[in-house]
Amino acid sequence: MNRYIILCFLALGSQTALAQFELLGTADYMPSGCILLTPNERYAEGIAYSTSKLDLNEYFEIEFDIYLGDKDDLGADGITFVIHDDPREFQAFGTYGEGIGYGRFNSNFVSGNFIAPSVAVEFDTYQNEFQNDPFSDHIAFLVNGSSYHTEYWNNENQQFNLEDDRMHNFRFSWNPETYEIIVRLDNTIVYQGNQNLIEDIFNGNTEVIWGFTSSTGNKYNLQYFCFRRIAYQPPSKLNDEGFGQ
Numbered sequence: 001m002n003r004y005i006i007l008c009f010l011a012l013g014s015q016t017a018l019a020q021f022e023l024l025g026t027a028d029y030m031p032s033g034c035i036l037l038t039p040n041e042r043y044a045e046g047i048a049y050s051t052s053k054l055d056l057n058e059y060f061e062i063e064f065d066i067y068l069g070d071k072d073d074l075g076a077d078g079i080t081f082v083i084h085d086d087p088r089e090f091q092a093f094g095t096y097g098e099g100i101g102y103g104r105f106n107s108n109f110v111s112g113n114f115i116a117p118s119v120a121v122e123f124d125t126y127q128n129e130f131q132n133d134p135f136s137d138h139i140a141f142l143v144n145g146s147s148y149h150t151e152y153w154n155n156e157n158q159q160f161n162l163e164d165d166r167m168h169n170f171r172f173s174w175n176p177e178t179y180e181i182i183v184r185l186d187n188t189i190v191y192q193g194n195q196n197l198i199e200d201i202f203n204g205n206t207e208v209i210w211g212f213t214s215s216t217g218n219k220y221n222l223q224y225f226c227f228r229r230i231a232y233q234p235p236s237k238l239n240d241e242g243f244g245q
C-alpha cells in the first residue's frame with residue numbers, strides 16, 4: 001500500500017503523467033512519469049491500464065510517446081495499444097513473446113491467454129512467421145486477441161526500424177459518428193479504417209478499458225510509453241481543410 005501511495009504521488013507530481021494506471025507484470029512507474037512496460041530483459045511481460053475508461057460515444061484523440069528500445073537485430077517483441085472489454089477487466093493479459101502480451105501464438109486456435117473483445121495497434125519489432133510478420137518492424141491493427149494480420153504498415157521499407165533509441169509520437173483517434181479510426185506515428189497516418197467498434201466489437205458496450213501491453217522473449221528491449229494528452233473534440237473545420245495539422 002505504501003508503494004502505491006508513493007507511486008501515485010510521483011505520477012501526480014509530474015507534468016506528463018495525467019492518468020493513473022493499473023500495472024501488471026513488469027510494468028512500473030518511471031521517475032519521469034512515463035510507464036515502464038518491459039525492462040531490458042528476456043521473457044518479460046508488462047501491461048498498464050488507465051483506471052479511467054474510455055466512452056466510445058464520444059470522439060477522442062489520445063496521444064503518447066513510445067520507446068521501443070535500442071537493439072535492432074537482437075531486440076523484441078514490441079508493444080500494443082489496446083482498447084478492450086475483456087471480462088478480466090484490469091487483470092486481462094495475453095501471451096508473451098510474439099503475442100506481445102495481447103494476442104496468442106496461433107490465430108486458428110482460441111486457446112491460451114489473449115485479450116478479447118478488443119482492438120489493438122501493435123508496434124511489432126520482431127518477425128514471427130505465424131503472425132504473417134514482415135522482416136521489418138511494422139504497425140498493424142489487430143482485433144479480438146489475434147496477433148495474426150494480413151496488412152501492416154512499414155513505410156514500404158524492409159529496413160524500417162523502431163528500435164532506434166528514440167521516442168516516437170503515437171496518436172489514435174475514434175469518431176463515433178463516422179466510425180473512423182486513424183492511427184498516426186510521428187505525424188504520418190499508418191492506419192485508417194472504418195468500423196463500428198461499439199456494435200461490431202464491443203456488443204453495444206461503450207465503456208471500455210485502454211492501455212498498453214508489451215512483452216519480450218529470447219530477444220528483448222527496454223520498452224515504455226509516456227501519456228501526453230487526450231482530446232474529446234474533433235479537429236476544427238480549419239484542420240479538416242488542411243490547415244494547421
Ligand SMILES: [Ca+2]
Nearest residue numbers: 072137161163
Ligand atoms: Ca527493428
Ligand SMILES: [Ca+2]
Nearest residue numbers: 124126127128
Ligand atoms: Ca512479431
